[in-house]
Amino acid sequence: MEPTVTLSDLVAQSSRLPRVPAEAADAYRSVMQALVVEVSETLAADSDYREFLCGNPPPLAENHRNHALFMDEVLTSGSYDLLAVTLPWLYHAYHARGVHYDYFPAELRLWQRAIAKTLPPEAAAPINAVYDWLLEHHGQFVALAEQQAARPPVRPPVFADVLDVLTEALLGGDDARVLALCRGVKDGGASLPELLLHLIYPVLQRVGDLWEDGRISVADEHQATAIVNRVLGALYYEETFPEQVRGRALVASSLNQLHEIGAWMVATCLELDGWDVDYLGANVPPDALLQKARRVQPDLIALSIAMAFSLRETRALIAALRAQLPGVKILIGGQAFLRLPALVDDMGADAYQPDCAAAMQWARAVRRGESR
CATH class of the missing domain: 1.10.1240.10 (Methionine synthase domain)
Known part of the structure; x- marks a missing residue:
């Protein structure tokens, strides 16, 4: 009997992938848009690929742009465990809508061809080796996607x-x-x-x-x-907010994140705890957020990051905030860190908190000087 596939095994296998040279990762980033166009146009024109979609429309160029941004983060950071934890979820989400599992290796090969066509050989080879790893572990991704489909529902104990x-x-x-x-x-x-x-x-x-x-x-x-x-x-608007102000906070969701509920929850909990909050909502461009932060000079900035393809831009934003507002405390949270908490370590923030209540408690402690 074949042993059960575990996510921890796949993560361990991903750690053995050799790091892509920085020059190759930079070359990939410089041609990302061309790669997105190449893959999108090829997929849309070829009926063989559309058969794998089982009646679903071909993925939009935005999906392929997100793929390129995600791979840019993986290649630049060397966080190959991101591949191990993200691909099973992606397989599951697509397959649940009728997309055949064979679609994924077919699309990955399209990316490989586009990379080989667009990049010089010395840059294409190490990058396509990562795609080779994805293709080699296709069966494990399928097995983990099936395990996710069979998981029992999670029922929170309260309410x-x-x-x-x-x-x-x-x-x-x-x-x-x-x-x-x-x-x-x-x-x-x-x-x-x-x-x-x-x-x-x-x-x-x-x-x-x-x-x-x-x-x-x-x-x-x-x-x-x-x-x-x-x-x-x-x-x-039915709440009564405290008159005493603990400090000023700026709360926003990262660029490319269209859902804002998590950030809204943090902003509201902070307000109910006495903070004067500037809440910017979803999909905030880094330059706009940086400009706002310089103008209002907050004591605390809380950023919600839902998807891994936003990590690079958010990391750069945090570095810019550090340079221009050296005294500000920066808190991060969001779905991007739930599958792989180790991603928090190199973001440059002061802390990660998993929910709005924990964020409120941490902010209160920081304001009292109990946490750094």
Whole structure:
């Protein structure tokens, strides 16, 4: 009997990949847009590739741009464990929508051909060796994707009964019912931060799992997120905020991140704890955030990073913030770090916190001088 594939084994195997020379990684970055165009046009024109998609539309150029940004992070940082933890999730999410597993090696070979065509041989060879590793471990990615599909549902221990009803109302598009349920939880004695941590975050996780499993559509997922935004807006304006100000904070989601719930939760918890918060929302360009930070001179900056392909730009942003606002404290969080916490180590931030309540407690301690 073949042994069970484990993610830790795959991560260990990825660590044996040789580091791509810096010159090759720089060359890849310089031609990323050309590679995106080459792969996108080839895929769109060839019916053989479309058969693997099983009726799904060909991936948009944006998907391929995200692939290029992700590989740029991997090649530059040498964090090959990112490949090991991300590919099974990607296989699972695509396959749940009917995409055949054979699509992935076919697309990876397209990238290899585009790289060999666009880059000089001395740069293309070490980069395509990484793609070779992906192709060699295709079967393991499939096995891990299947294991993810069979995982049991995670039920948070707090508010579990309300969570089921809230999920049904949310997926049914019943925003009035969602608002009534949340108000009922608050009337029962829960604070807004507790509601965010133990009900809103878990229900959005559940919606995300349903989307990954192909059980709801992109439209369903977007509608659920929109309802949560509207409900949280209503609850926000029912709160009483402290008059005493602890300090000034700036909170934002990273560039290319379109969901902002996580950052909104952190901003709101900080406000309820007495911070004067400038909240910038989703998909904030680094230059705009840096300009805003210089103008308002915050004591604390909190950044939410959802996807690994935003790590490079966020790392550069943090370095720029350090150079121009040397006294500011920088906090990071987001989905990008949940699968691979070690990514936090080289971001240059003062701390990583996994949720809004932990972020609030850390910020309070920093303001009191208890943490550095």
